[in-house]
Every structure is written in structure tokens, then in C-alpha cells.
Amino acid sequence: MVSIKDVAALAGVSDRTVSRVASGDTKLLRPRTRKKVLKAIEELGYVPNRAAQMMRTSRSLVLGLMTDVVATTPFSTDIVRGIQDALESTPYTLLTINTSGDPAKEARSWQTFREHGIDGVLYVTMFHRQLPVTTQFPSIPVVLVNCSAPAHPERPYIVPDDYRGGYDAAAHLLAKGHRKIAYVALNEHILAADLRGSAFLDALAAERVEARGDWIVPGLVGDVFKDRFVAFENVTRILKQADRPTGIVCGNDEIALQCYCAALELGLKIPDDVSIVGFDDFQAVSNVVEPKLTTMALPYHEMGSLAVETLVGMLKGTPPKVLHTKYRCKLIERASVCQQNHPAEDTDLPARLTIEP
Amino acid sequence: MVSIKDVAALAGVSDRTVSRVASGDTKLLRPRTRKKVLKAIEELGYVPNRAAQMMRTSRSLVLGLMTDVVATTPFSTDIVRGIQDALESTPYTLLTINTSGDPAKEARSWQTFREHGIDGVLYVTMFHRQLPVTTQFPSIPVVLVNCSAPAHPERPYIVPDDYRGGYDAAAHLLAKGHRKIAYVALNEHILAADLRGSAFLDALAAERVEARGDWIVPGLVGDVFKDRFVAFENVTRILKQADRPTGIVCGNDEIALQCYCAALELGLKIPDDVSIVGFDDFQAVSNVVEPKLTTMALPYHEMGSLAVETLVGMLKGTPPKVLHTKYRCKLIERASVCQQNHPAEDTDLPARLTIEP
DNA sequence: ATGAAAGCGCTAACAC
DNA sequence: GTGTTAGCGCTTTCAT
Numbered sequence: 001m002v003s004i005k006d007v008a009a010l011a012g013v014s015d016r017t018v019s020r021v022a023s024g025d026t027k028l029l030r031p032r033t034r035k036k037v038l039k040a041i042e043e044l045g046y047v048p049n050r051a052a053q054m055m056r057t058s059r060s061l062v063l064g065l066m067t068d069v070v071a072t073t074p075f076s077t078d079i080v081r082g083i084q085d086a087l088e089s090t091p092y093t094l095l096t097i098n099t100s101g102d103p104a105k106e107a108r109s110w111q112t113f114r115e116h117g118i119d120g121v122l123y124v125t126m127f128h129r130q131l132p133v134t135t136q137f138p139s140i141p142v143v144l145v146n147c148s149a150p151a152h153p154e155r156p157y158i159v160p161d162d163y164r165g166g167y168d169a170a171a172h173l174l175a176k177g178h179r180k181i182a183y184v185a186l187n188e189h190i191l192a193a194d195l196r197g198s199a200f201l202d203a204l205a206a207e208r209v210e211a212r213g214d215w216i217v218p219g220l221v222g223d224v225f226k227d228r229f230v231a232f233e234n235v236t237r238i239l240k241q242a243d244r245p246t247g248i249v250c251g252n253d254e255i256a257l258q259c260y261c262a263a264l265e266l267g268l269k270i271p272d273d274v275s276i277v278g279f280d281d282f283q284a285v286s287n288v289v290e291p292k293l294t295t296m297a298l299p300y301h302e303m304g305s306l307a308v309e310t311l312v313g314m315l316k317g318t319p320p321k322v323l324h325t326k327y328r329c330k331l332i333e334r335a336s337v338c339q340q341n342h343p344a345e346d347t348d349l350p351a352r353l354t355i356e357p
Numbered sequence: 358m359v360s361i362k363d364v365a366a367l368a369g370v371s372d373r374t375v376s377r378v379a380s381g382d383t384k385l386l387r388p389r390t391r392k393k394v395l396k397a398i399e400e401l402g403y404v405p406n407r408a409a410q411m412m413r414t415s416r417s418l419v420l421g422l423m424t425d426v427v428a429t430t431p432f433s434t435d436i437v438r439g440i441q442d443a444l445e446s447t448p449y450t451l452l453t454i455n456t457s458g459d460p461a462k463e464a465r466s467w468q469t470f471r472e473h474g475i476d477g478v479l480y481v482t483m484f485h486r487q488l489p490v491t492t493q494f495p496s497i498p499v500v501l502v503n504c505s506a507p508a509h510p511e512r513p514y515i516v517p518d519d520y521r522g523g524y525d526a527a528a529h530l531l532a533k534g535h536r537k538i539a540y541v542a543l544n545e546h547i548l549a550a551d552l553r554g555s556a557f558l559d560a561l562a563a564e565r566v567e568a569r570g571d572w573i574v575p576g577l578v579g580d581v582f583k584d585r586f587v588a589f590e591n592v593t594r595i596l597k598q599a600d601r602p603t604g605i606v607c608g609n610d611e612i613a614l615q616c617y618c619a620a621l622e623l624g625l626k627i628p629d630d631v632s633i634v635g636f637d638d639f640q641a642v643s644n645v646v647e648p649k650l651t652t653m654a655l656p657y658h659e660m661g662s663l664a665v666e667t668l669v670g671m672l673k674g675t676p677p678k679v680l681h682t683k684y685r686c687k688l689i690e691r692a693s694v695c696q697q698n699h700p701a702e703d704t705d706l707p708a709r710l711t712i713e714p
Numbered sequence: 715a716t717g718a719a720a721g722c723g724c725t726a727a728c729a730c
Numbered sequence: 731g732t733g734t735t736a737g738c739g740c741t742t743t744c745a746t
Contacts, residue, residue, distance in 0.1 A: 115405055373733060
């Protein structure tokens with residue numbers, strides 16, 4: 001390994017001078033000296049040794065990315081991409097650890113981070129959720145992404161505004177004239193399901209549109225990560241009714257995909273017979289189904305970038321301006337929703353009569 | 358930061374002894390001393406300093422994960438998961454860098470790896486491809502995953518056997534009695550497309566089944582990463598013919614999804630009217646569509662694990678037993694393929710007559 | 715504007 | 731079995 005001393009010898013200066021050049025301390029150097037050193041660096045292929053730097057400065061210039069499963073799962077890769085993109089304009093590198101949500105592994109991961117002298121960590125969860133109150137953090141800067149820690153209000157976090165997203169998804173159908181709207185829910189164990197679900201109800205209520213109980217069905221059942229899709233059966237049943245919804249809001253895009261299968265198999269046209277709104281803008285689905293899916297995009301990339309910005313700021317000593325950020329979702333309009341010219345209000349009445357068997 | 362000396366002071370031994378305990382040099386220590394030291398470590402919350410260790414040993418115990426986009430893309434996350442799972446039984450940690458396929462960024466990444474004293478690197482590409490001959494590698498252990506480097510035959514690589522996968526996919530339909538089979542190809546710029554495509558042809562030829570030219574269509578056109586799906590139109594056209602295929606082999610699962618949309622919209626039942634075989638086992642599609650998709654799974658997780666095993670072996674001084682590995686794909690049978698009791702051979706004849714307009 | 719000395723935390727080599 | 735000495739490559743402090 002070529003060190004600062006080798007460079008110094010070749011350039012005919014002291015090692016301290018090389019150090020100054022390498023760390024860009026351009027002010028206290030004659031341009032001529034600088035050039036000489038730069039040439040020697042080039043010639044020898046010198047690269048600074050981070051371990052040595054760290055020993056002196058006790059800063060590693062490494063950030064930890066601790067995730068439950070997010071880095072190994074297709075759904076929230078945009079968070080990671082946002083993080084890595086933002087990292088490029090900083091001197092930091094990323095050490096990645098997946099805990100699979102296992103607390104023991106998480107504890108070991110924190111220790112590994114300490115061993116590496118990590119400067120700060122991005123703690124990212126796959127599902128938007130609240131961390132258990134028992135969650136402990138070491139005393140280094142941490143930014144939470146896609147989760148919040150009620151027990152640690154001083155920790156900055158960045159989450160999507162699932163409530164508003166759910167509201168806007170339903171509002172979109174309403175604005176397009178739909179009045180008979182079904183909702184196929186996410187796994188009930190997930191915070192996002194709660195938020196999006198109650199937003200759906202509120203959006204309908206705000207327009208004085210009835211939310212029919214039998215049109216609100218689960219799309220996914222079972223424990224998280226071991227869940228099973230049931231949207232297909234449930235939506236098939238609903239769409240077979242003579243009086244059926246003209247629009248469906250889905251808890252995510254995979255559920256929307258099951259709705260597509262159900263509707264198409266029944267010979268229904270999308271969007272003319274049923275309009276469908278998804279959630280997540282999971283492009284492998286939303287941009288591939290035909291017609292393309294109108295869906296609510298999660299602001300994952302932005303969340304990742306903001307997290308890096310926040311963390312790097314903290315490391316510079318700048319506390320975040322906003323401690324807790326809720327990022328707005330964005331509706332991506334494609335082709336699965338059409339205008340519904342619903343008949344006069346009174347035709348809704350018979351529909352209501354069918355609620356109870 | 359609590360160091361080895363603090364522990365030594367508390368335990369009343371020399372620092373060298375603490376070092377021995379910390380690095381598990383259990384042989385040359387009295388159990389009593391060991392216990393004493395362990396207690397002090399626990400009490401002080403001592404954690405070894407990797408930077409210092411590295412300076413002495415010039416091994417960082419960090420592996421570099423260099424990818425074009427794989428870590429930020431939903432399709433090949435299983436490679437990363439395989440890597441991380443395998444890493445757990447080793448002392449290594451992972452430093453991740455995404456180059457977005459930009460050669461300048463790639464050059465900078467190698468330098469970053471050198472700065473960190475990376476022990477070895479996993480070089481992973483999203484698409485199975487050959488690296489350009491201009492690709493340079495530094496002189497540290499590197500294992501290539503999902504790509505090969507014709508210019509560097511001494512470098513170990515691990516790729517999927519796309520040819521055999523393509524062959525087996527077609528063979529599956531053949532074995533189920535299908536004789537009228539269409540093929541919807543991947544983007545032609547990709548190596549996997551070549552391999553899978555020619556395998557399709559060979560599989561049909563081996564059974565003396567004709568591959569109709571108008572039934573071999575692209576599913577995806579345009580430059581990689583800027584491509585557009587055209588499977589829907591193409592398959593719709595084919596399925597509208599009076600004489601239509603009873604089975605379709607798809608270049609990947611997204612193409613299969615477009616086939617689903619096309620078939621269902623035409624009122625065709627899957628698998629009874631058309632059987633469909635996908636490729637990739639991209640579960641967000643294959644396990645969500647209804648009926649569930651029969652598809653050829655890429656051995657990504659295994660490839661990732663093997664890569665780690667190989668690299669760690671090299672670092673121990675064990676050269677890989679097999680330098681270049683082609684991993685076999687595995688057919689996942691679900692519900693999109695059914696037995697086809699094709700009529701007597703001669704009914705194929707009129708079909709052939711319709712080839713030319 | 716440049717150099718010399720000291721020391722960060724650890725382990726290899728050797729002494730006892 | 732355990733302690734001592736030295737030095738990895740760098741930056742901080744102080745001197746010149």
C-alpha cells in the first residue's frame with residue numbers, strides 16, 4: 001500500500017504537505033508545491049487510507065443503512081435509490097445491513113455499526129409503521145424512514161402521508177363522477193391500511209356518498225409476510241352483483257392487479273364498466289397492465305433523498321428544520337379511470353335497498 | 358470511545374491479553390483470566406475498533422457490492438438477499454455502491470473501495486450480460502454475478518442458465534401436449550433474450566413442432582431501460598386469429614402479464630383456451646395474477662449465496678472449485694398451464710397453410 | 715508556507 | 731500464560 005510518505009519522498013516534501021494537498025487544504029500551499037505533490041500522487045496511484053483517517057479524526061465518513069427487509073424486497077427499492085442518489089453529492093459511503101426484522105439481528109447490527117465507527121444511520125422499514133416502544137437507539141444521529149418512534153419524539157422521521165393519499169385516491173373517483181365505489185383493503189395489520197382505509201371513508205362522507213359495508217373488503221389476509229391475496233374472490237363476488245360499483249379503490253397495486261383479473265374474467269371493460277385506482281405506483285404492475293393503471297405514487301425517492309439531507313445536516317451540526325415530515329403522495333393518472341356520468345341522485349336509492357340481504 | 362486499554366485497566370491485565378480475549382484466542386488463556394476480561398468488556402460496553410484492526414492487519418473485513426442498478430431495482434433483489442443471507446455466517450460486512458451503469462461512476466467506486474481497504478468485491482449486474490472487453494478490474498478478488506467478462510477469463514462468474522431455462526419452458530408446454538406455441542420475446546438487446554429465444558426454437562425443433570414465424574413476436578421494444586411493452590398488441594393480434602396458439606412462452610413475467618390482459622379481454626380462459634408460461638418468477642406478478650402463473654424461476658438467491666461463498670473462499674486462499682458457474686433455472690408450476698389433448702397430427706396441416714397471407 | 719513530533723487503537727513478534 | 735515494544739497511515743499541534 002502506497003502511503004503519504006511514499007508520495008512525500010517522491011515529491012521531495014514532508015508528509016504533512018502531502019496530507020494538506022490530499023485533503024484539499026489549498027490555502028496554505030504554494031501552487032507549485034501543490035502541483036508537484038499532485039503529480040507524485042498520480043504517478044504512485046496513491047489513495048488515502050480511510051482507516052487511518054478515521055483513527056485520527058474519529059469520523060468514518062460511512063453511513064449505516066439499517067433496514068428490516070427493504071433492501072431485499074421489490075416494493076420500496078425507490079427509498080434506497082433515493083438514498084444512494086443523494087449520497088453522491090456527499091463524501092459518505094453506505095454500509096448496508098438487513099435485519100429481516102429480527103430484534104437479535106438488529107442488536108448485532110448496531111454493534112457492527114459501532115465497530116465501524118459509523119457516523120450516522122438511516123433506519124428504514126419496508127412498511128409504514130410505528131416502531132415498538134421498546135425500540136432502543138444508540139446515541140448517534142439516526143433518521144427514521146417510513147416509520148416513526150413514538151417513544152423517541154426527538155428522533156427525526158420521514159413518512160408518506162398515507163391518509164391524504166387514501167383520501168385523494170377516493171376523491172379522484174368522486175371527482176370523475178363515480179358514486180358507487182368499493183374499497184379493497186390492505187392487510188389490516190399494517191398502519192398504512194388503517195390510514196388509507198379511514199381516509200377512504202372520510203372522502204366519501206365529505207361528498208355525502210354512502211360507503212356500502214359489503215363493498216369494503218379485504219384484499220389480503222394473514223400475518224404480514226405470510227399473507228394471502230383474497231382480492232380476486234372478493235371483487236369477483238362484488239362485481240357479479242346486478243348492482244355493482246363503477247369504481248374501486250385498491251390498497252395497493254397488487255390488489256389492483258387482482259381486480260383487473262376479476263373484472264376482465266367477468267367480461268367487464270376497464271375503465272368503462274369499472275374504474276380502478278391503485279396505490280404505490282409499483283411500476284412492474286402499474287405500467288404493464290392494460291389499460292395502464294391510475295395509481296397513487298408513494299414519494300419514496302424523495303423520502304430517501306430527504307433522509308440523507310437531514311442526516312448529513314445533523315452531522316454538520318445543523319439540526320433538521322422539520323423534525324417530522326409527512327410526504328405527500330402523488331396521483332399518477334393513466335388509463336384505468338374514466339368519467340362516470342352517473343344518473344340522477346334518486347337512482348342511488350334502490351341501490352341502498354340492496355345493502356341488507 | 359472505550360479502548361482495549363480501559364478494559365485492561367479495569368480487569369487488571371495487560372492490553373495484549375484483552376486483545377487475545379476479544380479476538381477469541383482462547384487457547385493461550387487461563388479461563389479465569391478470560392472471564393475477568395469478559396466481565397470488564399461487558400461492563401464498559403467495549404466494542405473493537407475496526408479501523409485500528411485494519412491498520413494492523415490490513416484486512417478490513419468489508420466486502421464491496423458494486424452493481425449497475427440491481428440494488429435499486431425490483432427485479433433482481435433476490436441476488437442481494439442471497440448475498441446478505443450468506444454474509445451472516447461470515448465476519449464480513451457489505452459496502453454498497455450503485456453505478457447506474459455509468460463508467461465514470463464505476464471508476465470512482467473502485468477508488469472508494471480502495472480507500473476503504475475492501476477485501477473483495479461482488480460485481481453484480483441487473484441483466485445477464487457480457488461485460489465489454491474494455492472493462493478493467495483492480496487486482497483484488499472479484500466475483501462476477503449475472504455477468505461474465507470474456508476479456509478476463511481468470512475471474513470467476515456466476516450466471517443463470519438462460520438457454521436451458523428457455524428450453525425447459527418450451528419443453529414444459531410440449532410435454533403437456535401443446536403443439537401450437539407462440540413466443541413473446543424479451544428486448545432483443547439483452548443476452549438473455551438471445552439465449553431464451555434460440556432455446557425456444559431448439560426445443561420445438563427437437564419435438565419436430567413447427568415454430569411459426571408470425572407467432573414469434575417481440576414483447577418489448579426500444580433501448581434497455583427506455584423500453585416499451587408491445588406484448589399486449591402483438592398477442593391480441595395473434596389470439597384473434599381463428600387458428601391461434603394454445604400455449605404462449607413469455608420472455609419474462611411482465612410480458613406474461615400483458616398476455617393475461619390480452620387473453621382475458623378477448624374472453625379467452627387461462628389455461629383452458631391459452632396456457633401461459635412466464636420467466637423470472639417475479640412474485641409480485643406471478644403469485645398475484647389469477648390464475649397464478651407457471652413460470653421459470655431464476656436462481657438469484659442461490660447465485661448470490663454462491664458468490665459470497667466463492668469470494669470468502671478466495672479470501673481464505675481457496676481458489677474456487679468451479680471458476681464459471683451456470684446455475685440451472687427451476688420451473689415453478691402453478692395454474693396457468695393445462696394439459697392439451699391435441700387432435701391428430703394432420704389437423705396441423707391446414708394451420709400451416711395460413712402462415713403466408 | 716512547510717516540517718517535526720506525537721498519538722489515535724490495535725496486533726505481530728518477541729520476551730519473560 | 732501473560733506483558734512489552736513497536737508501528738500501521740494519518741492528522742493535530744506547535745515550531746520554524
